[in-house]
């Protein structure tokens with residue numbers, strides 16, 4: 129069954145545009161991953177500073193495989209690499225992984241959840 133993994137990223141005020149640019153630059157990077165069903169980057173419009181990366185996967189195993197793969201590491205640099213000075217510093221100050229499952233609804237999103 130489809131699983132939904134949400135990365136909730138805290139972004140300081142004024143840095144959202146840069147985050148969106150970085151995602152746009154890497155948007156296709158995960159497309160070929162087995163079991164990947166899509167992702168959406170959601171920007172807050174109610175004054176919060178938490179952006180959401182909502183990703184959908186065929187099952188837990190597919191997400192686990194990606195998140196422990198070199199492909200994931202490539203797009204997500206380690207703390208050490210960041211402090212190395214060469215790479216631009218991360219935009220985020222904090223992030224949290226949330227796990228969800230489809231539990232009902234209507235419209236396109238619910239349809240996708242059934243597949």
Ligand code: HEM
Pocket residue numbers: 133134135137147150151154155156157158167181183195203204205217218219220222223225
């Ligand atoms: C639920 C799955 C995901 C997890 C757990 C995750 C994890 C993280 C974490 C911990 C950060 C903040 C640390 C950092 O700035 O490097 C981050 C930022 C980022 N992630 Fe992900 N991520 C996920 C999905 C994705 C996807 C699908 C993409 C696009 C292919 C992506 C691309 C990025 C980019 C571009 C940043 C900004 C890095 C920067 O500030 O330079 N992430 N992610």
